[in-house]
Amino acid sequence: MGQLVEHLAQGCKPKADWRIGTEHEKIAFATADNLPLPYEGETSIRALLEGLQRFDWQPVEENGFLIALKRDGASVSLEPGGQFELSGAPVEHVHQTCAEVTRHLREVREVADEIGAGFLSLGFRPDTRLEDVPIMPKGRYKIMRDYMKKVGTLGREMMFRTCTVQTNLDFSSEADMVRKFRVSLALQPIATALFANSPFTNGDLNGFKSYRSRVWMDTDADRTGMLPFVFEDGFGFEQYIDYALDVPMYFVHRNGKYLDASGKNFRDFMNGTLDVVPGEIPTLSDFDDHLSTIFPEVRLKQFLEMRGADTGPWDELCALPAYWVGLLYEDDALDAAWEIVKDWTAEDRQQLREAVPAQGFDAMIRGVSVRDIAIRTLAIARKTLNTRGYMNGHGENETVFLQALDTMARAGQSNADLLIEAFKNEWNGDISRAYSECIY
Template sequence: MARDVSDTTPIGARSELVEWIASGEKPRDAWRLGTEHEKVPFYKADASPVPYENGKGIHALLDGIQERTGWAPIVENGNPIGLFDEAGGGAISLEPGGQFELSGAPLKTLHETAAETAQHIADAKAISEKLGIEFLTLGMSPLWTRAQTPVMPKSRYRIMTDYMPKVGSLGLDMMYRTSTVQVNMDFASEADMVKKLRVSLALQPVATAIFANSPFTDGKPNGYLSMRSNIWLDTDRNRTGMMAFAFEDGFGYESYVEWALDVPMYFVKRDETYHDVAGASFRDLLAGKLAQLPGEFATHSDWANHVSTLFPEVRMKRYLEMRGADVGGPEQIVALSAFWAGLLYDETALDDAWELVKGWSAEEREQLRADVPKLALKATIAGRSVQDVARDALAISHAGLKRRGYRDVCGQDETKHLAYAEEIAASGRTPAERLLELYHGAWNGSVLPAFKECVF
């Protein structure tokens, strides 16, 4: 998330929480794609991490990109912590360990997504090269320990850093050492949201498998193909996971709000101050009974900020966020968006995708989620390999993209952006497995070549 919001309108009734989500409904012709990706910066000279300050760090990188693009700075306590495109809606933000994130603008076609990604990388590299900085195309930093990883000056991250060890053993690794790509998708109605959420929850581990790209930690193989995905299994079970309740009869906005209300808060923001209320109840804030802030009542910005601290495999705000994939290079980033656009933005494809997954039980979905970080395409569900399921899902997505019919200036439709993922599913070899082959072969048991070969 690029920036925490500050809408101080009080919440007058609990129904407003449901209405806040429902206000995201859009007619089909207004559906857009928002693609977000994080990338770990490092110094080219010695593969060391990039701190916030020192004249050639993240601060200088943000200043340079601001000057190049004209985007407005996002400032906290005098420190620039991001940039915002007031015209187009895109933003740049910082993850806790300095992971540099583009939160893309809402765009109509994948061709626009590819162009936006390319432009952002060109802008970032134009400045970073002057500072001796490059960016990794990996889902987890492969070399530095957590202690060696920089810390960004954002108040919400200090609060989360204190809280994470209380609720899981790997939350700090998630915050400081992983990088993801996600796609934000619209829905037309509550029923449309439910169908899209169920399909995307069921297939989220399949996306994780296809794009698995984080096999190294602390300078050696970590035993997983997507260590980033495995880390989420022991981050904070109160706010993560496969949301089995989304498949129960009667699920809708109200059910999600009920779940969200029971997830402990991290903070309450008043003006520019983040008040640490970690572990506290939003229900108490709603009733004006929050022990840490007596007399304070919930505002619309409190709800929006709280919802942004929930981390299920698919998150609902006023749109749906696909959260399952490791970051990779530009082709991989756009291919993930293509995968979900083809499945969820074509009615026939959505029906076909539901047919593919509707017979899976909650137990099977959970087992798949647990198995995929280590096994990726070799995991199984309902007697089938994930590779086979991935091929089917990609074929459905391909057909959906073809029916969308959006062509670029060369006359090619959006299916071209799916080719990267289709090749992985056809071969059965994930990006992580290819990296491991290099590690055990040409890289001679070192991850240092990744800082030359796995870069934007």
Template sequence: MTTRTDDSDSAPIESRDDLLATFAAGEKVPDRWRIGTEHEKFVYRTSDHRAPSYDEPGGIRDLLMGLTEFGWKPVVESGNVIALSGPDGTVSLEPAGQFELSGAMLDNLHQTCAEAGRHLAQVKAVGEKLGIGFLGLGMWPDKTRSDLPVMPKGRYAIMLNYMPKVGNLGLDMMLRTCTIQTNLDYSSEADMVKKFRVGLALQPVATALFANSPFTEGKPNGYLSYRSHIWEDTDPDRTGMLPFVFEDGFGYERYLDYALDVPMYFVFRDGKYVDVAGESFRQFLDGRLPQLPGEKPLLTDFVDHLSTIFPEVRLKSFLEMRGADGGPWSRICALPALWVGLLYDDQALDEAWNLVKGWTIDEHEALRRDVPKLALRAQAPGGGTVHDLAGKVVDIAARGLTRRGRLNSAGDNESGFLDPLNEIVASGKTPAERLLDLYHGEWQGDLSRIYSEMSF
């Protein structure tokens, strides 16, 4: 999530055009398109698998400070170090101490995977000194909500209070899940629309390929991506498949209307978060926010508000692909490879659009509903299974990456980063199903074995 520390340089919002300009400002010529990758992992004590708190010796604060030896700079909120900034982006904390790298915007996937490798090497080096390990899954496999700490970030206190009012699983989303996502550019409003539609339609395919959260509180939960299921009962005002994206006339204006209708969480003022949960940003624009009477929003307030909207694809000044469970290093590289291959090559984008353009809204919703439990075995629109569809999608992405022609020093293009997905397609078995096989077989129901199997 976005980490805010200062709003002193932000301009006031003068008109609706200022809000629309946030989206238009993301338009870039293809030569300037970049790749941003975000990945989260669970932090645990190697001695007993407990999730460490922020303040305890060798806990999350010490982990953050340990990374400063690699040049990271502390970001402080209310006297607490809650993030780090550096040339590889931002290191931040999710609500229960899940550790996230929001990577820099990079030119190619070779750079993206190298960045992930640097980050993981750094956190492992610090973790070894502190007795801390890092787990690559979509959901805590064995922790209850009460087992988990809460990080000292003002926005999280507001969200933790509000979530139970609008859904049953929002606290699980905050405390017990991890994801991988990628952030991508567009050249124009029309290009954004096409990429948004393809990304949203195929997000369940990514969820299936990356399904990696089959356990809850020490036993199988009946899902392959329980993390994805959690989003179905988090907050209907700010999640879901956004049917309007597929309607004629969709563009910046329509997304803005949607965003303005999503209830607010907070406003950042004087270094603190003001609780405005459930209030209307439209009222804020009119100076009628009860908690800040007469005050109108700054552009940074709108950017903050956009970061509190959680659909399967999210628009800011770039597009975020948000459907994948957390996982190991190879899949951190594979997720951006999938979407770059599909969306950053015109021919691949056309081929992907041809796969999905005839789907109805009901078919989109059914696919989204079925995939968390069935993954590759779910039925795909138009016949066949998601497994069949995934094979086509990964092939399109591979051809797109080959045509992009971004080579490393050995002369390899980016398509090799899809190898983990090719393996999943070839076997027909998701990461979650492999874990379930181990649980019922070699592990004999001992889920503690997952820490050695799935740690970085």
């Protein structure tokens, strides 16, 4: 246990070394018929990955299949249903994140245009049925897919039809990690409301603002959720590791292959009694693999991952890191955000988590609307970003990335609300309009 605690503690960094990592997924489709891309073929996921190599991306293969690309600390990888993900390099400020996202979208658009493909900026596939989504050739996903049938009811929907944008942020100490974990976990439903962008399923409205967020509520209770223990006295690295060790395993990665350990106990692995690899003791790499299969609303590794947002248009890919940096990267901001959430109980937080996917800004907690909380947190974030003072070439600081969120919060309308209105009116119920209106 001590070695694992030390492993997580190695993520502690002085404030001068704090960085921002942004990950975002997008839904690839063929422009000729709006169908999802298969792995192989002229208009395919593989063709996209091959085409991107002209921009100095280096290929990554698994069992002969091209499954990812790497360049300068960043990577392009595949989610189970062919969702294209950019995992950005750690950067110092949000302008750099924005430049990275812009460069990536320019590159993928160039290749996509040549092969007849496009990318949707939605948090859920708007019309493709689950059974019609092609399966990507990655070993870990087969194990996950099979295990998802045994837990929850929507796990395969999560794998094959959802898209998210995430931000990864640093901490200076265990105490700093705890403060940031508690604030970001409590406020994650506020981010879900701000970034809600998945109101369509199977070609029609689904009754939710963020159906992606709803899907996570019935994926696998053992590895998802709002983690009430994070708010208990004494919480720290050791308590998170205790939780992680009790989450059922998915796999063990050996010699380029994923061995099915689904449902098994990582503690048995630590004791050398895991039947998949009898007599073996896990490495730290095995533990990191296991941490990557845990999916709470905020996830702890050697940094904290904010996981509550739907993917969205270009400006919102930059807005998510701006929002969380503004709340978490200055002590005064962290204190002000904690003042908002400190009296919320575990029941309050859970009820908010359950209400937001359908109600969005109208959801309430202790008599206060999510919209009002969003406005308050955006004001806190804006103050931090003004203080940080990072400027772009136009003399704008990082607050420029909060403008879209400010507009939505003041109006009480997320992307999802606007899409619902458009679908009912100017789209006249034609879901194919999503492929022209919600494209990168």
